[in-house]
Amino acid sequence: MKGRGMDEGWRIRVRGQVQGVGFRPYIWQLARSMGLRGRVFNDPEGVLIEAAGDGLAAFVAAIPARAPVLARVDAVTHEGAVFDLPEGFEIAESRGVGAETRVTPDAxxxxxxxxxxxxxGRRQGYxxxxxxHCGPRFTILQGLPYDRARTTMAAFPMxxxxxxxxxxxxxxRFHAQPVACPDCGPRLWLEPGAGDAIVGAVAVLRSGGIVAVKGLGGFHLACDAGNARAVALLRARKRRPAKPFAMMGTLAMIGATCAVSEAEAALLRDPAAPIVLLQKVAEVLPEEVAPGQAVLGWMLPYTPLHHLLIAEFGGPLVMTSGNLSGEPQVIGNAEARDKLRAFADAFLMHDREIARRLDDSVERAAPPMVLRRARGRVPGTLPLPEGFETAPQVLAYGGQMKAAICLLKNGQALLGHHLGELDEALTWEAFLAADADYAALFDHAPEVVACDPHLGYRATQAAHGRGLPVIEVQHHHAHMAACMVENGWPLDSGPVAGIVLDGVGLGPDGTIWGGELLLGDYLGFERRGWLSPVAMPGGDMASREPWRNALAQLDAARLGPLADEMFGAQPLALLRQAVRAGVNAPLTSSAGRLFDAFAAVLGFEGAQTYEGEAAMALEARARPDGVAYPLGGVEGVIETAPLWQAWAQDRAVGVAPEVMAARFHAGLAQGFARRARALVERGEARAVALSGGCFQNALLLEMTVVALGDLPVLIHRRTPANDGGLALGQAVVAAARAVSG
Ligand SMILES: [Zn+2]
Ligand SMILES: [Zn+2]
Structure with missing residues (x-):
């Protein structure tokens, strides 16, 4: 098949996510349909095409336009060249060392x-x-380059x-590494059970039972979402009283309970198939599915197994993570039998091993946001903005909650998957495993490791044990930097005003921050505004029990008698004494604790059963009326006392709690927006970045964006505003410092 000598043509370079997504056969077909001669192959920079014939310009223009669904074309460039081409068009061997070092997310x-x-047909019911264009990728990957021999499909000869x-x-299916059929591929069965596994599993579900379903990145626990007793049984067995369950169903099933806009339908149908948070519009499903929530989390079936299960069952299923409380999701068959025995009445099993545990991603379409970044999104990368071209390889370890690590290399940031809370021993093991795993897969040799300054964080301790130079990045500066880099903010584009509304993070003054207006760039920051510091009576207990924060806030706003009236059953005298003595009552400017306090005065009782429960309840009940509670102060402290006094007046005249909840949101949004606007108008900041866990609150985010009006605003869309995005911010701050010497 050698050519007739030297040919003149174009050498065409395609960059982006173009390997392992059917790109070469796509180019092969496109070139043949246009009558071109030449070849296409993978190399370390992506895909290279050598082509000759008429219509090369049209060919180049068509490349991104008709690319395969899983491809992401970042750039197509070409140059004239002379080479020796074959008679037709062929797919050639990969060239260059490390030619195929990329892997796409599961689809x-x-x-x-x-x-x-x-x-x-031969795959009916398979x-x-x-x-x-679809199927398992990262969850079956054991090594690179990505081919069947280095996946858990190696056990199944074609x-x-x-x-x-x-x-x-x-x-x-050309070069589809996990290709399989009933004759050669993995097999499905039900334990206990005989006969058709899907039919057997559906019988258990119909009888109100719970089935452990082995999926792509781990086990789910499934039950009939329409059966209140089944859902209550699952809650009782999992000892999970209130945290919302995710559900799986067809678009029609979802549309029967929730409003689904075009953007939301597109996100549900995205190859990443995340759990999408949708506004509930009809009380079709039992309240037990998501007690007190105005939104429900839905995903479409994303594997053939799920499609078969939903089709046979004919209704929506609760699909919650199969794990012991606080532990990571179970991935092995033996582990599932052992750990999920107490939860499940049957196990829908298969014999394709899960190489890597990945939770379902959780996202929102309106406004777009990622709350948990995992299956379908990792190991996707984010290009670093202008100015980071010479950045060294950086490793960042993130925080303690919603842990995730981040790797910088070759101008790209790879934010790893959601791991969970590092307090838990098995999650910590998963963190260490992920650290080694990503380093090996992406041939990562960091020159520096970045982390949070909080020495109580396990990740921080581990960073200091790496034997590499350590760069500590203040918690809220990392949040702000993550938002900047996601928005492509160039290294030398000047300072940004960062509104960072968060739970708790250590400030350089040793107090606990979390409701901050920062002014800064990637290199550093000044603290220009912060919520009135208030005690957290009982320390960590205050993060679990919202009323403690309400007590401290009301006392600080000289509204102590209201606290006596509302929380008289609690040991108030003791706590007030502790606050006065400064015993186990650290000061914080946390916006998260302010949310908790406000939820408590509106009636949230007792302890939260999961992080963010009180704040989510507050968001869910808010009914905006155009009024905002005032925040005080001009520089420095953003005083919360005026907000509390306005609320006390509303309460005295019987304003509805739904309206007060909305006025609280609006007050925070407008108070911070006003301060940020002043920084931009004085020429100190060029844009406003919104980050921190509180911006998972869609109402707060929308109100803040509206309050900022025509100012340039940076928000998170593809990376979490919560601590799941922390490592990305740490990594770019460390890189910026390295680049700037
Ligand atoms: Zn397919
Ligand atoms: Zn086969």
């Missing part, structure tokens, strides 16, 4: 594969059907029929 079943599973598809460039 939901494509429409072609779903159709195949439900139509007569739960592991996949192709180049049959002749699958191999023929795999080797045919015209087939949508």
């Amino acid at each position: 939901a079943s494509c429409p072609d594969c779903v159709a195949e599973v439900f139509a007569p 739960a592991f059907t996949n192709c180049t 049959c002749a029929a699958c191999r023929a598809e795999y080797e045919n460039p015209g087939d949508r």
